[in-house]
Amino acid sequence: MKAAVxxxxxQIELVDHPIPNPGPGQLRIRLQEVGICGSDIHYFGGHRPLPEPTIIGHxxxxxxxxxxxxxxxxxxxRVVVDPNAPCGECSYCARGQATVCPNKRTIGLNAPGCFAEYVLIPADFAHKLPDSITSKDAVTIEPTAVAYNALKKAxxxxxxxxxxxxxxxxxxxxTxxxxxxxxxxxxxxLNPVLQEKAYEFGALKDDWKSKDIRVIFECTGSAAATTQLIADAPRGASVILLGLSEKQASFTPLDLVRRGISIQGSLIYDHPEDFQSVIQLIKDGKIQPHKIISKYIPLAEVQAGLQAxxxxxxxxIVVQIV
Structure with missing residues (x-):
């Protein structure tokens, strides 16, 4: 099979790779489309070094x-890949915190990923897609589940x-x-194209600092932006962090406590309910996550796509495998 390693x-290389055979409890998926994620950009840039040449993408x-x-x-x-499989045996999994399981198998990180013609996944982590869900919505289900989980936490x-x-x-x-x-x-x-897209989705144009904001979602991955956001948060607000910065953000505990600010991280999603909920929302016509897609590229251009x-x-950016 062709795989972008x-x-x-x-540096990505398109190589011929043996087609993997599924072991007990596994499925082999013939992939059609794969989205480029922020974590793929981190791996590509070397911000989170991988132990050996790896097929990324999830x-x-x-x-x-x-x-x-x-x-x-x-x-x-027809299925969508749920790429994070917790062990189900550790203390975190036992108390309902499987998202932070230290032993989870993550496609594109510690298991071969989706920038390839085939991928192996545990059978319970392949969610059936209704016929009514288009390919362009199917490829956005995983990141939509991340967003859904963050809102659920709020x-x-x-x-x-x-x-x-x-x-x-x-x-x-x-949004x-x-x-x-x-x-x-x-x-x-800061990007005017993205700002206008948010307005198209229904975001309001008023200054947020003059409003009674209940929850702030930090999605930039910038430590400096996080520091400023915590300082600007209105009294009683919660700050949910989704951006992945490796640098230090700062706050003053006394100020945080006096203003009643809470800070929480949000990582991936709950299995299987968040995927199932997102699939149902798309099926019911309530959301159209495909509207975030701006570009399609072939597998041979993964290097250029990641750089872009x-x-x-x-x-x-979505990679079309076939």
Missing amino acids: LVKPL EGWGYIDAQGEGVNRELGE SLTKGDAIYVLGLGAIGMLI HLAVQQGLHVFATD ATDGHPGK
Whole structure:
């Protein structure tokens, strides 16, 4: 099979790779499309070094091509890849915190990823796609689940006001979902193309600092922006961090406590409910996450696609495998 392998930071090679055979409990998926994610950009740039040449990518959908022992799925079934499989045995998994399981198997990180013609995944982590869901929506389900989980953590009520800083895929999808939920959404990004897209999704144009903001979603991944955002947060607000910065942000504990500010991280999603909820929302016509897609490229151009995303290309870039 053809696979785009990250051999070292900033270098992808398209290679012929053996087609993997599914083991017990596994499915082999013939991939069709894969989105480029912010974490792929981190790996590509060497910000999170991988131990060896790796097939990255995890936002994929395709068809069940083969199955291992103990699996009884329909060959040819159309599915979306749920790329993070927790161990199910550690103390975190036992108390319902599987998102932070230290032993989870993550496609495109510690297991071969989706920038390839085939990928192996645990059978329970392939979600069936209704026929009514188009390919362009299918490829955006995984990042939409990330956004859905963050909003779920916020425990908001219709009519509440939120602020989203950073309108990459996750920030834009939080905006889209929040508007659908009846929230008042204020969102900003330095890129005017992304800012206008947020307005198209229903974000409001008023200054967020003059509003009664309940929750702030930090989606830039900038430590400096996070520091400033915490300082600017209104009294009683919660700050949910989704951006992945490796640098130090800062705050003054006394100030934080006096203003009643809480800070929480949000990582990936709950299995299987968040994927299932997103699939249902798309099926019901309540959300159209494909609207974040701005460009399609072939597998042979993954290097260029990752570089474009690194350089700030506005919108989601999708790799077409076939």
